Amino acid sequence: MISLLSGTFLWCSENTVVIDVHGIGFEVTMTDAAVRDLAGTTTPVKIHTHLAVRDGEPVLYGFLTRSEVEMFLLLIQVNRVGPALALRILSQISIPDLAGAILDGDEAVLSRISGIGSKSAKRLILELGDKMKKRAALFVTGLPSGGDPVRRDAESALVALGFSHKEAVASVEAVLRGNSRSSDVAAVVRAALSLLREGS
Known part of the structure; x- marks a missing residue:
């Protein structure tokens, strides 16, 4: 199985790039954004x-x-979602936004993706919700957090504990509003949990 290519960009077409790895050209199918990012690059990739x-x-x-x-x-583990559709999804929505929509059960956001109707949106939420929570730190990183690692890590921890992205963002924002200089992620999470329990 080929899991990583390290080489030099040669050329690209609409949704593929060719990478030279020690004289062998590998054609790779990628998202539109990735093709644009690589087009013309002269540094190793x-x-x-x-x-x-x-x-x-x-x-x-x-x-x-x-x-x-x-x-x-x-x-591609989701029923009726093959590699081509999965790549098309990733071409239309960022990883953080997609993860946030699935974690929040936001069918409206998912249904706006070309190729994803109401039934497919429900299927994504149903089949990926729990899996997404387990990998929240990987996918939720990058959700709007002002570039603050404490805020980001606290939000990710709350999502991993089962709270929605919206709940995590709101509670962490409330905590940091009173102490914006806090650098203790655990303390922020504890305070946010207290707020969430009070509101339940």
Whole structure:
């Protein structure tokens, strides 16, 4: 199994790039954003990959970050979501926004993705909700948090404990509003939990 390519960008087409690895050119299918990011780059690149078979032909799917490939692997576990649809989903919505929508059970956000109707949105939430909570630290990192690692880690911890993304953001915001300089993630989480219990 090919899980990582490290080499030099050669050229790209609409949704594929070719990477030279020691004289061998690998064609990799990627999201539109990833193709744009790599186009014309002259520095060595590393691409996380997943090899799948489509219509009897091997297809190498590529991703610039670990969170992208992990999300892709989760998506293709969902009934009726194949690699092509999973990549199309990732081309239309960011990892944090997708994770947040699934964690919050937000069918409206998911249904706006081309190729995902109401039934598919429900299926994503049902089949990935628990799995997403277990990997919250990986996927929720990057959700709007003002670049504050304490805020980000506290939100991720609360999501991992079973709270929705909205609840996590609101409670952490309330805690940090009173003490914006706090650098103790555990203390922020404890205070946020107290607020959440009071509101339940």
